[in-house]
Amino acid sequence: MKRNSSGDNYVSYEIGALTLTSLRDGYVDMPTTRLRQPGNKVFGDGLPRQVRLVDGNLRLSVNAFALDDGTDVTLVDTGASNAWLDSMGLLPQALREANIAVDRIRTIAFTHTHIDHINGLILPDGQDAFPRLSRLLVPKEELDMFRAEARLQRFHERAETFEAGERIGANIEAMAAHGHEVGHTCFRITSGGESVLAWGDIVHVPSIQFEQPEITWEFDGDQEQARASRLRMMALAADNMYYVAGAHLDSPGVGRIARSRTAFRFEPL
């Protein structure tokens, strides 16, 4: 896998015969108390020094990923649009910069149904962001959650479900990585003998969770299961030389994972 082109809000990579583009929707700042030690304990004054802060907060990138097979484009997650904070909602601009026409996006697959992943279906002005969308794929366990998002009401009946283990495209396989949410999914994208895991919210705070993967996030629905999924996906990527593409890794959020003395290390590409 190698870098193709880049701009302010995107980076494109070649993987086999495919193009994977990281699209920057923006960022969200969160208090450090969202980080949890085993036992669901906050850090308080004992916050490890390596945790990177911006004005006292954790700054999480918000990224989506587009996979172009030369015919159609599949989008993994869609950012927050105007449903949360002003620091997000750049996805349409990122797509323009990357020269990805929105009417080529025919399939959208969600890693899970939290607001910063699904709301990009609708632009701030209320129009559909993807006028030729034909498949809207939601993890089976989260269909009800998706249908509870009032802002996306006109998409509720269009959602199709998928299950872990299913292929959702010629080059894309859904893998269970439950814990952060009940249907949280990683997508393994493979071409030309290389693979990249579009792994959603396996990591929220890269400055500490690679080195200490036991640390969880307040919004992990099931802390123990989220921890186990993180360890499993990191090991899978490290041991098979998979690249990863993370929704909250620092933009563009693509790279390799190596085992380190203590746990793992992220090597951005």
Ligand SMILES: [Zn+2]
């Ligand atoms: Zn998220």
